[in-house]
Amino acid sequence: MENQKWFDEMEARIPKGEVRTRFAPSPTGYMHIGNLRTALYTWLIAKSMGGKFILRIEDTDQERFVEGATEIIYNTLRTCHLDWQEGPDVGGPVGPYIQTERREIYGKYADLLIEKGGAYRCFCKADEGTVPVTLPNGEVIKKHQCSCASLSKEEVQARLDAGEPCVIRQKIPQEGTTTFSDVIFGDITVPNNELDENVLIKTDGLPTYNFANVVDDHLMGITHVVRGSEYLSSAPKYNLLYQAFGWEIPTYVHCSPVMRDSQHKMSKRHGDPSFEDLLAQGYLPEAILNYVALLGWSPGGEQEIFSLEELARVFDVHGISKSPAVFDMNKLKWMNAEYIKAMPPEQFAAVAEPYIRQTVKNPNLDTARIAALLQPRTEVLTEIPEKVDFFDELEPYPLHLYEHKKSRVNQELALVVLKYARAVLADLIKWEDEGIHAVLVAIAGQLGVKNAAVMYPVRIAVSGRAVTPGGAVELCSILGREETLFRLKAGILALTAERTIRNEEEDDF
Numbered sequence: 001m002e003n004q005k006w007f008d009e010m011e012a013r014i015p016k017g018e019v020r021t022r023f024a025p026s027p028t029g030y031m032h033i034g035n036l037r038t039a040l041y042t043w044l045i046a047k048s049m050g051g052k053f054i055l056r057i058e059d060t061d062q063e064r065f066v067e068g069a070t071e072i073i074y075n076t077l078r079t080c081h082l083d084w085q086e087g088p089d090v091g092g093p094v095g096p097y098i099q100t101e102r103r104e105i106y107g108k109y110a111d112l113l114i115e116k117g118g119a120y121r122c123f124c125k126a127d128e129g130t131v132p133v134t135l136p137n138g139e140v141i142k143k144h145q146c147s148c149a150s151l152s153k154e155e156v157q158a159r160l161d162a163g164e165p166c167v168i169r170q171k172i173p174q175e176g177t178t179t180f181s182d183v184i185f186g187d188i189t190v191p192n193n194e195l196d197e198n199v200l201i202k203t204d205g206l207p208t209y210n211f212a213n214v215v216d217d218h219l220m221g222i223t224h225v226v227r228g229s230e231y232l233s234s235a236p237k238y239n240l241l242y243q244a245f246g247w248e249i250p251t252y253v254h255c256s257p258v259m260r261d262s263q264h265k266m267s268k269r270h271g272d273p274s275f276e277d278l279l280a281q282g283y284l285p286e287a288i289l290n291y292v293a294l295l296g297w298s299p300g301g302e303q304e305i306f307s308l309e310e311l312a313r314v315f316d317v318h319g320i321s322k323s324p325a326v327f328d329m330n331k332l333k334w335m336n337a338e339y340i341k342a343m344p345p346e347q348f349a350a351v352a353e354p355y356i357r358q359t360v361k362n363p364n365l366d367t368a369r370i371a372a373l374l375q376p377r378t379e380v381l382t383e384i385p386e387k388v389d390f391f392d393e394l395e396p397y398p399l400h401l402y403e404h405k406k407s408r409v410n411q412e413l414a415l416v417v418l419k420y421a422r423a424v425l426a427d428l429i430k431w432e433d434e435g436i437h438a439v440l441v442a443i444a445g446q447l448g449v450k451n452a453a454v455m456y457p458v459r460i461a462v463s464g465r466a467v468t469p470g471g472a473v474e475l476c477s478i479l480g481r482e483e484t485l486f487r488l489k490a491g492i493l494a495l496t497a498e499r500t501i502r503n504e505e506e507d508d509f
């Protein structure tokens, strides 16, 4: 009676009449791309249906527990703006939201399930009772088969009183079939005698995933269960649990895995990047999330760039594909570059600043102006330090850089241009892009060469690089007059020395 009241209260807490989805990560210490996608789809289903998104931490596997891992989950979801309405930190009507804090709940429901005939205490040792069973398709699976289910109540109590360790196993009918429905995979029917009688409560009293997911999804009022397709084969067993309890079965949405290639699932253990790895590699969270949304879900049109709000508007679970999606780093790179280009300049400058400052230490150099040059040409943020290090210091560079067929520049002409440019720039009144540009174009006019034949050697002289973010004018402008004149002089000296050597060699001949 006492117990009945408790069960009634638990049932009474369950919110009704709203869409409720949950993200239920295990605290492993990092966020798999596949997990992030599950989180996103789960959030999108809730958002697009005006429902609630709930966060539940599945930490019953104590061996896998990693210190600080829950923080990583919070941070990832926050960084991605996947806000939750109920969870361990914000609470809610059906908590606690951390599984190890629900131990008592699982225990009571396991006892209830035993009473209802859906489970039994099993005293077999870990390696006992497992037998190979051949399925009709020839596949051999291992199943637990023992006689513990037929022990009398008194026998069970006596063994418990004697302190004998036991687990609680699911009792599965050996006849008939079980059918379950999945939004993506349709109806799947399996013969019951192919289903293993899994452990629901371990000897330490903690539940396995097999039990906890059903109890929690029911008690938390979850209407849509979104998770990886690795749980598909266990879904019939979960349905049998729901049925044994007399509970309503939620809508299942099982998502196919994210693959590294056609053969292999993406896996952190095999070196594939997690969400944190991608951030560290210079990808923007928004771009990662947008890309991940399209991994196995199609909006059904040409559009590929979606903000989170847009996704919430157009998302439809029926667009999720059954086939596994292959993670394409180049596509992500492209998308990241698109996000970078579309950022407001001030925002990009703020994001780029720490990367620029890795190599550009001179406080007089304006990182916002450098960022403006980088913005249209950056795919990932980690490219930045190496692209801009010349602003701080001009490294020795090979003089053949001055030779450029297309612009009809050779070292001879470069020397003339640099001397000219240095003389005129020294007298330029206002050190601004416009003035610098005018001066350099005027030199081209006077020398009777194309503008590029002036811009090119000046750019080499001030950067020592064949490829730079921005052209001669912008580089000079950012570097400032003094540094520009100094670098032009260095170029002039190097080219002069080279010419002298060349002439001497010719004389010797």
Ligand code: GLU
Binding pocket: 023, 024, 025, 026, 058, 213, 226, 227, 228
């Ligand atoms: N804790 C499980 C995992 O991280 C969750 C599966 C589920 O969403 O039911 O794989």
